[in-house]
Amino acid sequence: MAIKLCDNGHTFKKTSDCPVCPTCSTEEMKGKYSKEFPNIGAPAFRALDSIKIQSLSDLTKLSEEELLALHGFGPRALRLLHEALKEKDLSFAQK
Numbered sequence: 001m002a003i004k005l006c007d008n009g010h011t012f013k014k015t016s017d018c019p020v021c022p023t024c025s026t027e028e029m030k031g032k033y034s035k036e037f038p039n040i041g042a043p044a045f046r047a048l049d050s051i052k053i054q055s056l057s058d059l060t061k062l063s064e065e066e067l068l069a070l071h072g073f074g075p076r077a078l079r080l081l082h083e084a085l086k087e088k089d090l091s092f093a094q095k
């Protein structure tokens with residue numbers, strides 16, 4: 001696996017299925033979301049973006065099971081979002 005250096009100075013391991021700098025792509029995705037949104041990582045951001053979830057309040061329409069079924073969305077992202085929702089007295093949908 002080759003170590004690559006992106007235009008913004010991040011080093012990352014280049015894999016064939018993910019040729020993009022992970023730091024830059026996470027920052028690009030995170031830029032679409034509000035500051036209160038935790039950094040859940042680019043794959044999870046892309047998963048939410050694909051179903052037009054753009055804020056913490058949008059998340060309350062979905063259950064944990066529905067989120068975990070999304071491609072790229074894992075338990076770590078779920079935990080981070082759960083904590084962020086709890087701080088606002090919000091929660092995932094109960095279905």
Ligand SMILES: [Zn+2]
Binds near residue numbers: 006
């Ligand atoms: Zn980068």
